[in-house]
Amino acid sequence: MNDLSAHRERFLAYVGRFRDVPDAAPLRLKVDHTFKVLEHAGVIVDSLRGRADEKVCRAALLGALYHDCGRFPQFQRYRTFMDAKSVNHAILSFRTMRDEGFLHEEEREVRGLAQCAVLLHNRHILPALLSPRARFVTDIVRDSDKLDIFRIMVGYLHSALPERDAVLLHVQDNPEGWSQVVVDDVLAGRVARYSDLRFVNDFRLLLGTWMLELRFAATRRALAESGLMEAVLAGLPDDPRLRPAREKLFALLDACGRSGEEDC
Ligand SMILES: [Fe+2]
Known part of the structure; x- marks a missing residue:
């Protein structure tokens, strides 16, 4: 149930369409980030050992894989990752997933849970009325995302790499x-x-x-x-x-x- 190889290929084919965006180094970071987040979501899912069913686990992994897919059109269009100066990238990720049909062959519940996690992954505070299952999947994606952002930030807090300004939000x-x-x-x-x-x-x-x-x-x-x-x-x-x-x-x-x- 948790084989994501077709989705990995789909994601890579999608990001390949942004290869020719000028000064696209920050986008390459987002590809690395995506796969690290997916990896960590896998660690959490493994740690749950029977405390979560397969649908929840699959939705969490799919949410991790697609959570930042909106970053690519965001950067292409606005040349920044600052949501305040462009667009809420989580909403854009949600719309991109839907419009590209990334999850079209997934079961309805899996698709809904993954979409919810993507939509809410950057929210400062989560809606109180979220169902426990949606909350659980969303939290797996949010934890995984944060863990990798720690890694990225440490690199940029100590360096003068050219992407630093974009990563540190100016x-x-x-x-x-x-x-x-x-x-x-x-x-x-x-x-x-x-x-x-x-x-x-x-x-x-x-x-x-x-x-x-x-x-x-x-x-x-x-x-x-x-x-x-x-x-x-x-x-x-x-x-x-x-x-x-x-x-x-x-x-x-x-x-x-x-x-x-x-x-x-
Ligand atoms: Fe994000």
Whole structure:
């Protein structure tokens, strides 16, 4: 049931159509990102060991594979990954999946669950009325996406690669700069918002707050073992006003490392 080889080929054929987009390096990153997210969704699905049925697992894997398919037309049309300056890429991914018929031969429930996960994968807060199955599939995709975004960001927070500006959403590269509103989110135990980011250090804090909503123990353990979060937080300036936020995030990371088998 979880053989996705036809879908992998379909996805690669689709992204091949964007080969000739000028300055397409950021799009190549999105292809790598997609397959890493799919890989991690596979790790979560394996960790569930009978606690989720096949339809849910298949929908999660398909959601992971297609979650960012809208990034390609977004970049082609607007030359940016900033949703605020272009279009909500999750909605565009949903429309692309539907219009391209990527899931047309899937069972109705699988298709609906996967589409829901794609549509909601970047939502700051999920709708309260989501069914438990839809919520479960969506959370697998969101956890998997976040884990790979940690990897990508660590690479870009420390480098001057040409795609850096696009990946970091054009925030200011001031090593001492940070925003109180994002620190307040950390201290209140809230997930920070993209729209509040002004500095690279705000991005570090935002990534830290994502630990608050990782649902699956497999993701939390993978994050703690990867060393990625230490690398994200290591770049924060040595400012006493940041110390409580930093300590709070390290405590969260410590808790991630001690995650047993229990999912949230
Ligand atoms: Fe996305």
